[in-house]
Amino acid sequence: MCRTDQSVPEPGEGQDVDATDAVFTSLLEDSAEELYEQAPCGYLSTLMDGTIAKINTTLLEWLGLERSQVVGRMRFTDLLTVGGKLYHETHFAPLLQMKGEVSGIALDIKTAGKQRMPVLVTSKVKTSEDGDPLLIRTTVFDARDRRAYETELLRGRQAAEEARRQSEADRARLQEALAVLQQSLLPAELPAVPGMEAASYYHTASPDLLGGDFYDLFPLDAHRWAFFLGDVCGKGPQAAAVTSLARYTLRAAALHNTNPVNALTTLNTVLHDRYTSGEGRYCTAIFGVLQPDDGHVEVHLASGGHPSALIQRADGSSDYLHTPGGMLIGVLPKATFTAARARLLPGDTLLLYTDGLTEARTGPDRTLYGDEALRTFTTTQPAQGPQALITALTGLLASFGDGLDDDTALLALGPTPLATPGVTT
Incomplete structure (x- = not known):
């Protein structure tokens, strides 16, 4: 083995063991002191x-x-x-x-x-x-790097919190604007009709989206009143545009021709011509005319693809005023609409609704509520007029919870209810 004179001899090679231990101890002490310092x-x-x-x-x-x-x-x-x-x-x-x-x-x-x-x-x-x-x-x-990291983390958290607050504020402003716009598509309040009572309710499924349900009640002349209720396909600004167009088209059409079938035919022509070149837009609707008479109200209505109106009778029975065969409005250039007539006596109520009500999901198996369940519910309610029925249906809608995932419009019309014996108002 070749080594210089400065190398440390191994034990047994010209140096005793004690001397070698002293050298290594010195090296370890120097190393420990250096590591410490x-x-x-x-x-x-x-x-x-x-x-x-x-x-x-x-x-x-x-x-x-x-x-x-x-x-x-x-x-x-x-x-x-x-x-x-x-x-x-x-x-x-x-x-x-x-x-x-x-x-x-x-x-x-x-x-x-x-x-x-x-x-x-x-x-x-x-x-x-x-x-x-x-x-x-x-x-x-x-801990300077850690403090800098914590500071940056805190800054990021504060920025995220500020962004969240801003987002919530923006969402609140958006919901307020949408609510105002939604209300502009509905009558602020229903007019007073001599000899009749009218009531309505609108449920918004999402405050972040404009709904497509609409209704209205307005005079045609001194003796007749027009009403309609409909449902535009879709949600959002596009649906709102169709809703506005449908509402004002039906109002204008009724002033020129009070026949319900003619009013829906006019709406069909307007929607089809307006949207035929782009994404198709359509709706369902019931349009009708009321003529209060001596102690009763004559109803003449027509339906275009809409759920049938329901009549709650004063004797406690309830049944649908069927309008089969009415086609969707705005899909085809020529559409067929079905008309029907009815007479409402004191205590009777005509109910119009959109399909958010009957298509609500109920129970643990999330089954559709359905037409028959609505008829049964109406039959169980006291025949106390439109406002009483709307109040009962409002409670029903609330009971559906998250099973009610679509906008729902309700409109109830009928002769002024007879006073209950022994009850003063």
Whole structure:
């Protein structure tokens, strides 16, 4: 083996074992001291009163102090900011006294430039063999990167929270605007009709979307009144545009020709011509004319693809005024609509509704509510006029909960109910 004179002899090669052990012990001591002084974290040892007895170079460089300024002259708390001292006295020191060790406590130390430096501190009490406390060994970790990360995280969280608040405010403004626009597509209130009572209700499935259901009641002349209720396919601005067009078309058509079939035919022509070149738009509707007479109301109506009107009779029975064969409005250039007539006596109520009511999902198996269930429900309600029936149906809709996922419009019409004997108003 070739080696120079400066190499360390192996045991048994010209050097005794004790000398070799001394060399290696010296090397280990130098290495341990170097690791202590130049460690990537700060180290210090203090007496039990906090006086600093030993401190490594790393921590001195962070503080910008000389060893002679610190050892035996300063206490650990002298290295802390005012807030750090307060936290040390109220939390850190009591925990260390109770447990003998604390780990990862966030504090701030003061550097020579009077700057705050965030650190994480771990301290442990070293005891004698008899259990008596001798000194406190403390490790100080640089937490500037962590503090910067936490600050950035907090900033991001604050930005996200502000964005959420702004989004909620924008959504609230949007819902308010949509509600105003939705109301503009419906009569603000139903007019008073001599000798009759009228009531309505509109359920919005989503405050974020414009619905396509519509209804109206208005005079034709001194003796007759027109009414309609319909449902436009789809939701949103496009459906609202069709709703507005349908509503005003039916109003205008009724002033020129009061025949219900002619009114729906006019609407069919307008919708088909308006949307035939693009995405097709269509609706269902019932249009009718009321003529109050001596103690009763004559009804003449026509339907285009809409659920049949329901009549609640004063004798407690209920049945549909069937209008089979009425076609969807706006799909074909020529459409067929079905007309029907009825006479409403005092206590009778004519109910028009959109399919959100009968297509609601009920029960654990989410079955359709259906036409027969609606007829049965109406039969069980006291025949006390349109407003009483609308009130009962409003409660029914509320009972569906999330099973009612479509807009629903209700319109009830009938002769003024007879006064109940013994009851004054």
